Amino acid sequence: MKTLEMMIQTLCQAGRCPEETIRSSVKETGKPAVGCFPLFVPEELVYAAGFLPVGLWGGISSFQKSNQYIQSFACSIMRANLELGLSGKYDMLKAALIPSQCDTLKCVCENFKVAVPKVPVIGVTIPNNRTIQAAHGQLLDEFDYLSQALEQVQTADCRPMPLEEAFAVYEEYRAVMMEFINTVPDYLTTISPKVRHLILKAAWFMDKKYYTAQMRELLDALKARPKEDFTGKKFLVTGIMLDAEPVLELLEELGVAVVDDLLCHESMQFRTPTRAGGTVESKLAYRFLDLKGASPLYEPRKPRGDLLAQLARERGADGVLFCLMKFCDPEAFDHPLVKKDLAAQGIPLLSIEHDQLVESTEQLRTRIQGFLEINLS
Incomplete structure (x- = not known):
């Protein structure tokens, strides 16, 4: 019988070694893989088409070939994705879904077609103005297009299923993940x-x-243990992503825990509740229309600061860590609004600029230590 430590180690290893995990998953399921670029794509459509949806969120620390296709002042996620594609790491994919949720993604969608011709590109268009009824109809049309595009790249290994069945798989996943998020504190x-x-x-x-x-x-193994009395400081983390292990290790070293997050890479993928009633296509559409708090999404009144303040109070967070992805304009535009809203509600905010090329954390160590001593002592 597996112990909790063994389960944690298995999943951590899966997260630490993407290529190895994807190849293992393809072998285990018999499904061909389709890549999903950031930030939000309808994975259920990919799953229903008989494919294995996998995330493409960069993850390398050096760039040799991608500078031919994308400027050096683009975010490291997109540069890394192009670099990995040019290096042949994505040749295993039957297609790549690329949404148009920021200016860099729009450019990469076209550049990827030329740079990585072995991997068919399927563009995903999510309406900007998501509060009008026409957005719902546009998304339903987009889903039809995506389903047809996925059919064009299907292979003999694909075993399509009804969308209702795929949606149920993802609903169960989202419920379990929210249970995990609520248990972690x-x-x-x-x-x-x-x-x-x-x-x-x-x-x-x-x-x-x-x-x-x-x-x-x-979760069953974790809940079977007594609740832990954590004596350090609790941070709520927000941004596009925070996957630099040196930074995460530094937080632990300084006695800081992540009590929850509003990261596009993590809980924002499953945090939005699904509406009751309607067809499964309509439910899937509203999952995109009801998204809140992600900087690349158009929102007339940016609610992110208020969402963070409410979540910080619910979790008993001591402060908010704003992880500003380097060269990410939507995040830079959101930052002053979030800072203002949190200050108005008396919640300490520490902002750090980062990317996937973390080589030294000493300056960051000084900033976090200073923040803890000045604001949270």
């Missing part, structure tokens, strides 16, 4: 910032049905 010693991140990250590279089953086992 009671076990902040066992679930350190790095462990929490790697467990969530593993979901990007595994079949959601298999991943959900493993998470249920982990």
Whole structure:
């Protein structure tokens, strides 16, 4: 019988080794893989078409070939994705879904077609103005287009299923993940910032049905233990992503736990509740229309600061860590609004600029230590 530590180690290893995990998942399920670029794509359509949806969120620290196709002042996620594609790492993919949720993604969608011709590109258009009824109809039309595009790249290994069945798999996944998110604050010693991140990250590279089953086992084992008395400081993390292990290890070293997040890479993938009633296509559409708090999404009144303040109070967070992705304009535009809203509600905010090329954390160590001593002592 697996112990909790063994379960954690297995999922952390899956999150730490994307290529190895994807190849293992393809072999285990018999499904061909389709890549999903950030930030939000309808994975259920990919799953229903008989493919294994996998996340493409960069993850390398050096760039040799991608500078031919994208400027050096683009975010490291997009540069890394192009670099990996040019290096042949994505040749295993039957297609790549690329949404148009920021200016860089729009450019990469076209550049990827030329730079990586072996991987067919399927563009995903999500309406900007998501509060009008026409957006719902546009999304339903977009889903029809995506389903047809996925049919064009299907292979003999694909075993399509009804969308209702695929949606049910993802609904179960989302429910289990929210249970995990709600349980973590009671076990902040066992679930350190790095462990929490790697467990969530593993979901990007595994079949959601298999991943959900493993998470249920982990949750049962975790809840069987007494709740832990964590004496350090609790941070709520927000941004596009925070996957630099040196930074996560630094937080743990300084006695800081991640009590919750509003990261596009992590809980924002499953945090939005599904509406009741209607067809499964309509429910899937409203999952995109009801998204809140992600900087690349158009929102007339940016609610992110208020969402963070409410979540910080619910979780008992001591402060908010704003992880500003380097060269990410939407995040830079959101930052002053979030800072103003949190200050108005008396919630301390620490902002750090970062990317996937973290080589030294000493300056960051000084900033976090100063923040803890001045604001949270």
